[in-house]
Amino acid sequence: xxxxxFFTLAIFAFSVFMPMALVSAKSSGSDRFSTTTPPVIxxxxxxxAVTVREDGIASAFGTVADTTSAALTLRKSELLxxxxxxxxxxxxxxxxxxxxxxKNTVKKARLDYRVSAKNIWKTFNTAARAxxxxxxxxxxxxxxxxx
Numbered sequence: 082x083x084x085x086x087f088f089t090l091a092i093f094a095f096s097v098f099m100p101m102a103l104v105s106a107k108s109s110g111s112d113r114f115s116t117t118t119p120p121v122i123x124x125x126x127x128x129x130a131v132t133v134r135e136d137g138i139a140s141a142f143g144t145v146a147d148t149t150s151a152a153l154t155l156r157k158s159e160l161l162x163x164x165x166x167x168x169x170x171x172x173x174x175x176x177x178x179x180x181x182x183x184k185n186t187v188k189k190a191r192l193d194y195r196v197s198a199k200n201i202w203k204t205f206n207t208a209a210r211a212x213x214x215x216x217x218x219x220x221x222x223x224x225x226x227x228x
Contacts, residue, residue, distance in 0.1 A: 121213060122213055122214055127212050127214060127217075129208075130205055130209055130212060133204070133205070133208070134204070134208075137197070137201040137204075138198060138201055138224050141193075141194050141201065142227065144190070145191065145193075145194045148186065148187070148190040149186075149190060152182075152183050152186040152190075153183070155183070155186075156179050156182070159179035160176060160179050162175065163175030163176045163178075164176075198224045198225045198227075199221070199225060201224075202221040202224065
């Protein structure tokens with residue numbers, strides 16, 4: 082009976098005092114009151130980084146819009162020409178070619194936009210780190226998923 086009581090008290094003491102000892106060991110020493118200063122954030126640096134990023138995204142998006150608009154104009158022209166053909170086999174081939182060319186042009190423009198947006202964000206994150214900002218709290222998800 083004495084052994085059981087001693088064993089139970091030993092487990093209780095271990096479970097109560099061991100965590101206290103660990104916490105005390107963690108908080109003691111020079112780490113308790115850190116003398117290191119947090120990095121100084123340079124707002125002008127971040128303003129420049131954001132401006133470059135936003136201008137780059139806008140430019141890349143404008144390129145997609147311009148490419149798509151030109152592709153639509155070309156598709157219209159090619160479809161009008163195709164519908165002017167009297168031979169049905171030639172007409173079907175011309176219509177298919179016009180749509181295929183349009184689809185491939187727009188697909189490439191969207192892919193180019195995604196690559197550009199990823200690179201723009203990568204450059205921004207590098208610039209933000211140079212400005213002593215580790216996490217801007219901004220997400221690139223929407224910019225990249227636009228296309």
